[in-house]
Amino acid sequence: xxxxxxxxxxxxxxxxxxxxxxxxxxxxxxxxxxxxxxxxxxxxxxxxxxxxxxxxxxxxxxxxxxxxxxxxxxxxxxxxxxxxxxxxxxxxxxxxxxxxxxxxxxxxxxxxxxxxxxxxxxxxxxxxxxxxxxxxxxxxxxxxxxxxxxxxxxxxxxxxxxxxxxxxxxxxxxxxxxxxxxxxxxxxxxxxxxxxxxxxxxxxxxxxxxxxxxxxxxxxxxxxxxxxxxxxxxxxxxxxxxxxxxxxxxxxxxxxxxxxxxxxxxxxxxxxxxxxxxxxxxxxxxxxxxxxxxxxxxxxxxxxxxxxxxxxxxxxxxxxxxxxxxxxxxxxxxxxxxxxxxxxxxxxxxxxxxxxxxxxxxxxxxxxxxxxxxxxxxxxxxxxxxxxxxxxxxxxxxxxxxxxxxxxxxxxxxxxxxxxxxxxx
Amino acid sequence: xxxxxxxxxxxxxxxxxxxxxxxxxxxxxxxxxxxxxxxxxxxxxxxxxxxxxxxxxxxxxxxxxxxxxxxxxxxxxxxxxxxxxxxxxxxxxxxxxxxxxxxxxxxxxxxxxxxxxxxxxxxxxxxxxxxxxxxxxxxxxxxxxxxxxxxxxxxxxxxxxxxxxxxxxxxxxxxxxxxxxxxxxxxxxxxxxxxxxxxxxxxxxxxxxxxxxxxxxxxxxxxxxxxxxxxxxxxxxxxxxxxxxxxxxxxxxxxxxxxxxxxxxxxxxxxxxxxxxxxxxxxxxxxxxxxxxxxxxxxxxxxxxxxxxxxxxxxxxxxxxxxxxxxxxxxxxxxxxxxxxxxxxxxxxxxxxxxxxxxxxxxxxxxxxxxxxxxxxxxxxxxxxxxxxxxxxxxxxxxxxxxxxxxxxxxxxxxxxxxxxxxxx
Numbered sequence: 001x002x003x004x005x006x007x008x009x010x011x012x013x014x015x016x017x018x019x020x021x022x023x024x025x026x027x028x029x030x031x032x033x034x035x036x037x038x039x040x041x042x043x044x045x046x047x048x049x050x051x052x053x054x055x056x057x058x059x060x061x062x063x064x065x066x067x068x069x070x071x072x073x074x075x076x077x078x079x080x081x082x083x084x085x086x087x088x089x090x091x092x093x094x095x096x097x098x099x100x101x102x103x104x105x106x107x108x109x110x111x112x113x114x115x116x117x118x119x120x121x122x123x124x125x126x127x128x129x130x131x132x133x134x135x136x137x138x139x140x141x142x143x144x145x146x147x148x149x150x151x152x153x154x155x156x157x158x159x160x161x162x163x164x165x166x167x168x169x170x171x172x173x174x175x176x177x178x179x180x181x182x183x184x185x186x187x188x189x190x191x192x193x194x195x196x197x198x199x200x201x202x203x204x205x206x207x208x209x210x211x212x213x214x215x216x217x218x219x220x221x222x223x224x225x226x227x228x229x230x231x232x233x234x235x236x237x238x239x240x241x242x243x244x245x246x247x248x249x250x251x252x253x254x255x256x257x258x259x260x261x262x263x264x265x266x267x268x269x270x271x272x273x274x275x276x277x278x279x280x281x282x283x284x285x286x287x288x289x290x291x292x293x294x295x296x297x298x299x300x301x302x303x304x305x306x307x308x309x310x311x312x313x314x315x316x317x318x319x320x321x322x323x324x325x326x327x328x329x330x331x332x333x334x335x336x337x338x339x340x341x342x343x344x345x346x347x348x349x350x351x352x353x354x355x356x357x358x359x360x361x362x363x364x365x366x367x368x369x370x371x372x373x374x375x376x377x378x379x380x381x382x383x384x385x386x387x388x389x390x391x392x393x394x395x396x397x398x399x400x401x402x403x404x405x406x407x408x409x410x411x412x413x414x415x416x417x418x419x420x421x422x423x424x425x
Numbered sequence: 426x427x428x429x430x431x432x433x434x435x436x437x438x439x440x441x442x443x444x445x446x447x448x449x450x451x452x453x454x455x456x457x458x459x460x461x462x463x464x465x466x467x468x469x470x471x472x473x474x475x476x477x478x479x480x481x482x483x484x485x486x487x488x489x490x491x492x493x494x495x496x497x498x499x500x501x502x503x504x505x506x507x508x509x510x511x512x513x514x515x516x517x518x519x520x521x522x523x524x525x526x527x528x529x530x531x532x533x534x535x536x537x538x539x540x541x542x543x544x545x546x547x548x549x550x551x552x553x554x555x556x557x558x559x560x561x562x563x564x565x566x567x568x569x570x571x572x573x574x575x576x577x578x579x580x581x582x583x584x585x586x587x588x589x590x591x592x593x594x595x596x597x598x599x600x601x602x603x604x605x606x607x608x609x610x611x612x613x614x615x616x617x618x619x620x621x622x623x624x625x626x627x628x629x630x631x632x633x634x635x636x637x638x639x640x641x642x643x644x645x646x647x648x649x650x651x652x653x654x655x656x657x658x659x660x661x662x663x664x665x666x667x668x669x670x671x672x673x674x675x676x677x678x679x680x681x682x683x684x685x686x687x688x689x690x691x692x693x694x695x696x697x698x699x700x701x702x703x704x705x706x707x708x709x710x711x712x713x714x715x716x717x718x719x720x721x722x723x724x725x726x727x728x729x730x731x732x733x734x735x736x737x738x739x740x741x742x743x744x745x746x747x748x749x750x751x752x753x754x755x756x757x758x759x760x761x762x763x764x765x766x767x768x769x770x771x772x773x774x775x776x777x778x779x780x781x782x783x784x785x786x787x788x789x790x791x792x793x794x795x796x797x798x799x800x801x802x803x804x805x806x807x808x809x810x811x812x813x814x815x816x817x818x819x820x821x822x823x824x825x826x827x828x829x830x831x832x833x834x835x836x837x838x839x840x841x842x843x844x845x846x847x848x849x850x
Contacts, residue, residue, distance in 0.1 A: 131726060
């Protein structure tokens, strides 16, 4: 029940996939209807229970398409993709507000085409790297760093929420890989589609902005696990169980700036905290499983809290073992980071793992490109990280090596470009 | 029509997938029957023509399993996976033949378990990174470098084919990222499964061998393209059209050392030439499409030779344009590398793309982890590279930055470990 276009792509029709939950298939179609996935599923009878729960294994991965236009930018509530690129730019010396506006217009036009599986309508010829692939769930998300507003004469319109993050004792930050005037997050379920978008967007910036830093990440492939599961990180731990869900009543309020928010140009936007967190895997893998589980507060095999139940059972922070000890240790990561112990703060963590080979000392240069989305970083990331900084058992196995905070405006409407309300408002 | 094991994996049964070509589904099951893929496909009617041609889009990616035992090692004739890790080790100072044999035994045992989707039977606890994922087409391939034979007192058994590769004028080789006593190639369709295997095998080496170099690569995701296509590289070019195919009469003879080959312990083995080839993408993307196509000798859109036809049409090296020029230029890559111009030399290229971010000069550190498999490198890679070195129009857009040559013994039989015929023979 899919319509095939001459170029081989397919678009979803409403009579599609009768046996599959519409919510699951749409994935990102939240209350705001901002982002939906158009999956071209292979129809017909489905052979296994696992298959009926995992549309990505049935649909051709390349056909999944996320819309560019909407209340929110794509790549925030969109399900995690298998490949991610983060890239930050600084404006060149003679570029100001006008040049930045032209760049955001070019970038938006390119992102819209790329997310549809088309070549960007550029003055430059296309590289062809993504030829024959479909959109592959590509998302492109744009953000502004604190320094952007000074360089473009827009300091008066800078959100208060873009105040610099406070220093944390566990930080070992590399300024060359931190911050930046402009930021792009690229996600896709195909590596060549993601790389194609990265190059295309970088080329559009030529003459206006130069690369400040760039990082590559990954997650599990669609269809690699027999049923939908919360992601695992490179410590082997299920990571993201307590994320706010789109079905939560307060999801929108926690993740996105409200329509009447301040400043007005950030309506429907969000703030992204980006941290490159290296995992000290040699140290981590040396401790026994039981100690790893004590550090986290969850069972490794299935992510169930040590207070009992299954992965999604709420953590019982008061629960005692038969011997009278706390079932979830006082310094367990899950306790220290729990919303209950942080005044209800919650952020949407949407991270990629990274692995950049081995360092000169023989240890792996690997960990998490931690990305947290929230309506207000001072109520999301900052209070949680302050608590983690003081008493998280996980601290001795990780290093925060880079940090950035970006204001990510709302999604572009038809005919609009991302950031237009800031740059032309 | 799949059998489900308690752990959620499935094994292929012969009555499976009546409408799909058995050859395509088995993928690697060559004349020697060395390697076959056990795909757990979702049965039933298939919705689209593309789907019937692309089993990977139907099966749960995680369930695909490649057998460890066989005449040849896996990862040579196996279809390209989406993720690859290459890692080279040097034996530590006090490790000799005995310690190397024990390591290869541990590695083989671990590889067999990992390729079945199980935790390696190690004295070390498992990291759990691949928990809930299936085998995901994981392959682990082991090789010996020239220096291995000196360090283990086995110089008399070193194959003549392991003679150092000659220098080429386009080389800019980094010795720290070249060569090595031992080499492992890991491939999988899931990034976490691949990383899990890398860490597990590295841990097994502790005390016996230390990492010399390590590189990460990728290819298109299964299901990202609507139909099976030859891979594209990061120049956007279809790459691998002229590869020998398993259906070719002389495939075995070109790629694998024969059963009565010399030395005897290499029977069923192959030689891997590994080159890290950086692409000068800023230069490449600056030239127009027509010039890119002239450099390669093929059309970018579909890979058809400039002498006409479609991707698989043999290149007509004599063809002239209406104006009398050669349709495929004298220095076109496809002409200079054509088997016809190299005494019939042919190698099986099975490469991964790589992208390690940006260099300090702002150019991408990206290109090809070129891996060529052949029964004899002096008849495969060397004569072709000699010709390319003299007259390939592509040369000015690439840099060979690392190089290695490994003897990859035949596959292990049941109860045997890889390399046993060398180390205990």
